[in-house]
Amino acid sequence: MNLTTFYLAVAGLILAPLVGGLVAGVDRVLTARMQSRMGPPLLQPFYDVGKLWSKVIAPASHWQGLFVRWALVASLASDVLLAAGADVLMCFFVQAASASFVALGAFCGSSPYSKLGAQRELFQLLAYEPVFLVAILCMAKVSGGFDAYSFMASDQPLLYKMPLIVPGLLFVVLVKLRKSPFDISGSHHMHQEVVRGVYTDYAGRDFALLEIAHWADVTVVLWICSFLWATSPLAMVVTAFLFLFAALVIDNISARLTWRHMLKVVAPISLVLATANLLWLYME
Amino acid sequence: MSFLKTSQIKSPWLMHFDCGSCNGCDIETLACLTPVYDVERFGIINVGNPRHADVLVVTGTVNPRNAEILKNIYSQMPDPKLVIAVGACGCSGGVFRDAPNVLGGIDKVIPVDVYVPGCPAKPEAIMDAVVTGLGKLKGILEAS
Ligand code: SF4
Numbered sequence: 001m002n003l004t005t006f007y008l009a010v011a012g013l014i015l016a017p018l019v020g021g022l023v024a025g026v027d028r029v030l031t032a033r034m035q036s037r038m039g040p041p042l043l044q045p046f047y048d049v050g051k052l053w054s055k056v057i058a059p060a061s062h063w064q065g066l067f068v069r070w071a072l073v074a075s076l077a078s079d080v081l082l083a084a085g086a087d088v089l090m091c092f093f094v095q096a097a098s099a100s101f102v103a104l105g106a107f108c109g110s111s112p113y114s115k116l117g118a119q120r121e122l123f124q125l126l127a128y129e130p131v132f133l134v135a136i137l138c139m140a141k142v143s144g145g146f147d148a149y150s151f152m153a154s155d156q157p158l159l160y161k162m163p164l165i166v167p168g169l170l171f172v173v174l175v176k177l178r179k180s181p182f183d184i185s186g187s188h189h190m191h192q193e194v195v196r197g198v199y200t201d202y203a204g205r206d207f208a209l210l211e212i213a214h215w216a217d218v219t220v221v222l223w224i225c226s227f228l229w230a231t232s233p234l235a236m237v238v239t240a241f242l243f244l245f246a247a248l249v250i251d252n253i254s255a256r257l258t259w260r261h262m263l264k265v266v267a268p269i270s271l272v273l274a275t276a277n278l279l280w281l282y283m284e
Numbered sequence: 285m286s287f288l289k290t291s292q293i294k295s296p297w298l299m300h301f302d303c304g305s306c307n308g309c310d311i312e313t314l315a316c317l318t319p320v321y322d323v324e325r326f327g328i329i330n331v332g333n334p335r336h337a338d339v340l341v342v343t344g345t346v347n348p349r350n351a352e353i354l355k356n357i358y359s360q361m362p363d364p365k366l367v368i369a370v371g372a373c374g375c376s377g378g379v380f381r382d383a384p385n386v387l388g389g390i391d392k393v394i395p396v397d398v399y400v401p402g403c404p405a406k407p408e409a410i411m412d413a414v415v416t417g418l419g420k421l422k423g424i425l426e427a428s
Contacts, residue, residue, distance in 0.1 A: 028324075032322070032324060036319050038322055039322070040324050040326075041294075041327070044294070044327050046291070047290070047295040049291075050287055050290070050291030050292075050295070051291045051292050051294070051295040051338070054289070054291070054292055055362040055363075057335060057362035195332040195333050196332070196333055200335075203335035203336060203362065204362055207336070
């Protein structure tokens with residue numbers, strides 16, 4: 001590892017959660033504008049986390065604190081891996097581990113809503129992880145390597161060769177951002193069918209750390225989506241923003257699906273499309 | 285003030301508990317969340333979980349049965365917390381104060397920080413109460 005890689009890794013560690021927090025702020029402002037509201041300030045997610053950090057409350061289970069910290073470490077590690085130009089598949093697996101830690105922590109709680117949310121979180125993992133994996137395989141096939149730098153090095157946008165993975169990636173972004181119609185395991189405010197679902201039992205500092213882990217996750221997912229048009233840094237930012245914007249539009253015009261619908265209809269369709277794209281790339 | 289103290293004032297998450305109201309005040313409380321009033325511009329989010337809440341908004345009168353639940357919810361909220369009694373019923377028992385099962389306003393059971401008069405209370409008054417409560421919290425945080 002040379003010194004530049006080290007600096008990039010440190011930058012990834014610090015900047016990725018900040019970018020994720022800003023994405024959350026943009027998300028809330030844009031959502032409000034779409035509903036003809038004014039919405040909170042752009043930095044509201046940072047205030048929320050600061051508030052949660054300053055609240056002292058006994059955890060629902062002592063295991064929860066441990067799992068939250070592991071989830072945070074895994075999420076930040078996946079950002080660091082991407083920033084340092086490591087294997088994107090490795091980053092994908094580490095990021096999946098983070099989601100499992102969140103579910104495990106929720107299983108430790110005493111609230112039935114938390115357990116229900118944790119079960120649904122596992123269903124979500126089952127639904128989006130294969131699609132995400134095939135999408136990354138497609139990108140690796142075209143760019144000729146699994147490391148992040150070769151994904152970003154191609155002079156022609158990857159999108160030309162993989163139009164069929166776009167619905168799959170959008171599905172992953174919707175699940176990861178916890179947006180309708182896939183805010184099944186837990187959602188942001190005011191959708192209270194399972195209260196906060198997987199987040200119900202987390203409170204105070206644990207919840208603040210979990211929120212930071214979530215920001216880091218969102219950054220990773222949007223970053224991987226932006227590889228589709230990685231001709232320049234600006235193009236990557238625009239691609240990531242387009243994915244975010246599409247997710248917000250879908251969130252505002254759709255109602256929540258059940259996990260059965262997600263697992264039996266949406267996941268298979270997007271997986272078949274992505275796999276067809278992969279086969280096409282191999283046969284070309 | 286430090287960032288952590290500022291953020292406590294800028295991010296009040298609100299939990300609404302219907303303690304036996306006629307639903308008049310509940311509708312007005314929910315109206316605050318609509319695009320017309322949009323409380324989210326103050327950073328307010330309506331949460332369904334007392335462990336995440338900073339402000340407890342209670343509508344309606346207290347009776348011996350729901351008093352226990354009210355105390356339970358209040359005790360699950362992390363400090364520092366605010367309680368807002370909404371409507372004539374929440375403040376004093378309102379038109380139901382002489383009913384045999386009614387204990388009175390919610391301050392008979394838990395300490396109340398801000399009272400919102402009205403039958404039903406107006407959404408503007410409810411939002412004003414939250415902002416007043418936050419002013420009180422700011423004073424406490426500055427003194428600490
Ligand atoms: S104050 Fe009036 S509107 Fe509100 S709960 Fe009581 S009776 Fe209903």
